[in-house]
Amino acid sequence: MNKTLKILLWIFGSIAVLFTLLIILNNYLEKKIKSTIQKDLDSSYIQYSEIDVDVINRNASVSDLKFKRGKFNVTAKEIELAAFNYSDYFLNNKITIGEIVLNAPTIILEPSDSLPKNRKKADQKFKENITIKKFRVSNGIMKIKDSSSVQGSLYIGIKNLDLNGIMVNSKTLEGVLPFKYDSYSLKSDSIFYGLDADHDLSVGKLGIANSDVIMSDIKIFPKFSKSDFDKRQKVEKDRMNLEIKKVNIQNFGWNFEKDTLELASPKIKIDAAIWEIYRNKLIPDPTTIKPLYSKLLREMGVKLKFDSVVINNSHITYEERVKEDRASAIFKFGQINATISNLTNVGMDRKDFPETKLSAKAKFMEEANISMDLVFKVSDLNDNFHVSGNLYNLSGSDMNGILKPEMNILAEGQIQSVYYNFYGNDNAAEGATQLKYEDFKIEVLRKDGQKKNKILSGLVNLVVNNNAKNKNLTQSDLKIQRVKTKSFWNYFWLCIRAGALKSFI
Template sequence: MNKRKSFKIFLVLAAILGIYKMADYYATDKISTYLKSQELSYDAISTNLLLGNVSLSNVITVKDSLHFKIEKIEIKGISYYQYLKNKSIHISDLKTINPKITGKITKKETDKEVEKESSKPKSLDLKIENIEFDNLEIDIIKSDRFPLIAKSIYFEINNFELDSTLNTSIPFLYSNIEASITDFEMQFSKVQKVKFSRLVFEKDHLSLDSVEIVPLKSRKTYIHDVSEEKELLTLFSKKIIFSNIQIEEKERLTFTSNDVLLEDVFFNLYLDATLLEHPNKRKDLYSKSLRDLPFGIDIKNLEIKNSELIYEEYTIKGNESGVLIFDNLNAQISNINNNSNKETKLTTAKIQSSFMKSSPLEIEWTFDINNKNDDFRIKGSLLDITSKNMSSFLLPTMNVKMDGFIDKMYFDFEGNDFASNGKLNLDFNNFNIKILDEEKNKKTVISWLANLFIRDSSKNGMVKVKIEKLERDQTKSFWNYFWKNIEKGLQKSLVS
């Protein structure tokens, strides 16, 4: 090859390299100008026009009162062909490394932002083969002025496609999502927060470790930080697992899971009923609450294993709180489905437990979520109930002490949102009632009169009674409604 030819080749290569460098510089400048227009700052930018790659380091931006800081953003495989031909953006990979979100969300700013976004024409066609957020940290104040913290979030979505023509609740398509969150905390009131140590979502499987609802106030002081009478909650679950999850757009956005497992759950409810009045607000039955969810739900089977529920009520000042304990609690609930076209109508819950650590309790409860009358049936049995078990709640809350035994109790109630009917079969013996004054001394005359009305049959044998047209107090829960049926049956069984 002669020198002249070699020189020409060199000139051509130099020209190509120069044009490339100019184009690369031009592209970098255009990207920089655009980023500045978006009020986004960074320390350095790197582009590779040939491969369609862009890299930014130490990126900072502010959106309203939220601050975003990202150690590095990597964009790879930008398709010039798709942009020039179809005016669409196609990217192979988008990755953010060590992003952090701090600041606060205010309600007014959020509403303004929604209004702004809704006024913009949605014409962007965006496809990204792989999106990855690595080690995202969140430390913000929500619009309710309570904090939300997540120490580390990993999130990956494959074949992401934003399509402005989609008329669905989820305005994008994807083939797979994987995510994990560690050390999550969110306060939702002045007196409570929820937290978990780890969440993992892979394909169609979700698991949460060490889920807790934590009181932020003591039992003595919490009632001063709530606007109406309500329980202080404490919950711990070792493990919660959702299997075969699907999120679909049917008549509405619908969450589906074949199996849900809650394992080793401890749930404590404490009510201070000495200070505030019971709120005069309607409490829906579970069927209506599920029916009125803003999204569809279809859980084939939900299982609770090896758990404990404790309800405590402080009713009379100076007394201890009344206590009800349900331990060794296991439950199987099937067909939690608010789809109006579902094949199986009834939701069925089967519950097994020990009442006050000694009395076997079994319950079968059925209802139809889509039944507008909220019809239900609850039946079961409670065996070997001692006077100590009965008095543990009645003595502190009502100054009533009972002596004797209930060997067998069988109940079967049917009802709806308005009233219930049913029957209670009771086998008890050696039963008497003691009504105590405030100093815990027996009110002899009143107790003697009360025991005059105890049925003679209470000494031996089975008593069978019917409960008819018991009206529901719609400001109280389903379980209060259930207890009122039991209470009515006990009254009819014991009093002649």
């Protein structure tokens, strides 16, 4: 046998031996990893139909995954594990995975019962350190239920969810969220939430990237027509229809502090909101006390730290039914541009706790310019506030959409300007108004709301102060008692009305 042939035989023999060893090693590792996965899955309340392991490419997959513990339920068509680190696992007893992909899952969570009562005790037995460089959910559905009814339930269509730098160990399992992560991103093509017995909420699209949140096509919509809604109510309640074109939440952050959810953002921008509110005043008044905004925020179960909230080009229509035989009174605010600063209830015990400020401008009844500034401090237990602003160029004809349904009267003339300035708290307010109007006349209608009551109209106009042409009528030392079963906006209206009545008469 010549030398060349010996060398070739030695080479091919070595390759054959190595190949055989590789097959043996591959089969050993495949069985070892497969048995380990099976053991971990079986001890984790997980069911499956098949496990595939590719040792050479360091990949594994589990088909038809089912997981149920308490009321946390997950099903998925497939879960894929890629770039499994063998050396970490066999030499250091650490699980390091490059990527996990959960395909087409349905995730159902009922928070009230989702965690076992002995969770902390059980988690102390968890010895593994798991690192997942990237975790992805693709084409999934998440349902978070508070009860068996649709009300209070949240449905999220998950197009893509990416979590990066996940770490799981015995310490992380003690937290509200059982793992830590470096960053995340989310794309959702539908969100639905049962807001209450009469309203639902939906979001057309949701995207989260680099901690910025963008939502579009946001809607709060009623489940019933106005007449059916009224039949369902035992006391007055607002029927709402809200549409928001876009919301942008910059650098959004969230955390749990002592099991309390904290939400934070330096800036929230709301574009093109259209809010329609309907209330039937023929239904009995509610007897519950309505807190002012400062108390509402102070006692909220969620902690907020929103440095700035900006509202652009929005509209509010408030419809109030006051008489069975009359049309509803309609209040319109258009072209609303507003900024809220320091919307927060975090750190209320500190001395430098900031004031919350609202500054808004709008068109009232499609013609008059109106502005408002509201200042209060959430940490103030007395609920003190300061509200001021002005209104320009409101004609009598524009007010008639309110005056006729509310009071069965019509107005002529022009309110040229109104200035107001009030300081108040939860009990009472004091302040002043300055009003300027021209040729203001009142026409009292008969009961049918069509014809003029000449006698009453004449008597009313005798007491209307039309000698005030081109003069500013200032009313100081106005005192108003708050009706605590009504909202801040009713309180605000009582302040304005007190100054207007004293100026007109």
